[in-house]
Amino acid sequence: MADAARTPLMAGNWKMNLNHVEAVHLLQKLSWTLQDKKHDFERVEVAVLPPFTDIRSVQTLVDGDRMKIKYGAQDVSVHDAGAYTGEISAAMLSKLGCTYVLAGHSERRQYHHETDAVVNAKAAKVLEAGLIPIVCVGEGLEIRQADGHVEHCVNQIDGALVGLKADDVRKLVIAYEPVWAIGTGEVATPEDAQEVIAGIRGRLEETFSPSVADSVRILYGGSVKMASVGGIMAQPDVDGCLVGGASLQVDEFAGICRYLDLQLGYSS
Ligand SMILES: O=C(CO)COP(=O)(O)O
Secondary structure, three states, X not given: OOOOOOOOEEEEEOOOOOOHHHHHHHHHHHHHHHHHOOOOOOOOEEEEEOOHHHHHHHHHHHHHOOOOOEEEEOOOOOOXXXXXXXXXXXXXXXXXXXXXXXXXXXXXXXXXXXXXXXXXXXXXXXXXXXXXXXXXXXXXXHHHHOOOHHHHHHHHHHHHHOOOOHHHHOOOEEEEOOHHHOOOOOOOOHHHHHXXXXXXXXXXXXXXXXXXXXXXXXXXEOOOOHHHHHHHHXXXXXXXXXXXXXXXXXXXXXXXXXXXXXXXXXXX
């Protein structure tokens, strides 16, 4: 089990799915399901990361129903304001009540050529706006096969966190998502997840301090399902999951959020 001082976080990355009407339906159902099962949000935090166009509707619903589900965005601009057509600033996301913002998801790195320097600039903007970046790292299949996965992810972390203050790093969330496990049904073994996540935590200790390393929540992502979440969460350094496909299915995502209850054999 992960350190009890770090509250587990289950975050659903909806990617480019669900318009704002569908988003409201899914979130309402998720909230009812978790409420019905008396989910303790202090014990396992739950968040959703909808497309930008859904966030205002999500905010209205969360505020109106006083939901304890948190929400955030999948990306952010490195700029503050001005002539940057199509961009969304961290301040705009803050105004919408976001808690989290993904920085450097592998799909952004792959399709939009985001480098570690860009991810670093995005993380800094998110922190400046008082929000929490979820900094994503992960290796492709070739790197894994060449046994370079821990080094690769640790280097990505070095690049993404350069210049950040220890007190800011303490607040952030990191997600380890092996690219070969995203959307493939190919879930990393719990030991695979633990190996890389422990490597990242070790590097945080070296670069910052043991107390910073102990504070940072590090999630696993890649084909997480209700059936696999228990084994992953049993690892000492894994503090939650970043869930893609399964977060679009209410029962599946609610089951992932309720992994502790289901393990303890409470009603399912
Ligand atoms: O990329 C992911 C979450 O950010 C993982 O996606 P899947 O859970 O669909 O593999």
